[in-house]
Amino acid sequence: MVQHEVYKNVTEIFDDKYTYFSSYSSTWVQHLKKYVDAMMDRFNFNSDSLVVEIASNDGCLLENFKNYKIPVLGIEPTSNTALEAEKSGVPTIIDFFGSEFVKTRLLPDNLKADLLIGNNVLAHVPDINDFVTGMKLALKPKGIITMEFPQLSNLIKYCEFDTIYYEHFTYLSLFTVSKVFSKSGLEIFDCEELPTHGGSIRIYAKHADNNDLHKTDRLQKIFEKDLLSHYGAQCIPLNGG
16 A cells, blocks of 8 residues: 555545546546446346445446436535536435445435445545445445556556546555455455556455355456565465455
8 A cells, every 4th residue: 555645635626626527538438338237247236226336426337327227326526527417317415425424324314235336436535444434334235346446566567657646545456455345344355457547456345244255266366466466475365364
């Protein structure tokens, strides 16, 4: 886990004048559609499911689930992008996500996710432990979390200095994220490498006591690659702690 001591307050960054809209990038829109199709094929969500996206921006990911007739909910702190999502028919709560948000805004209405999504948001939160605890609270007992974030090992290996900027509080490895999730009672059961943002990973997580989903061989291979190829560290199997 890598951090930089210079950063801005999140309220200065994510406001009603936020300039990034997900739908502006045609390649990103294609990436999201491919993701949604894959999730539907693998996990068979239906009209009784709820898909929740953290940092949902202008809602272009959740629109794809809507096309499958799946109920959706976006959570987005930047009001200008959230309003665009609402115009597209994606219900969105304008707020920052965390454990207190879940307790006060979701749980009173019995809103828990079958699929909880966060793309390129994990590195943006100042209190990652509270953020992940919030995900634990917001997930149904058999629910699934997917998170995408730039891979630290690629930043180091390819000197991707343009990945370092003031919106990022942390630069994360699979090893670190697995520890953070474990601390909150969540367990990563799968992972895949992606070409986005100079090389990212997508993790799949569940409640630690959900025995319906098992760790994949792919997860262990990426974990070993993450440690051995770039850090020269002794490999510690994920199931060993």
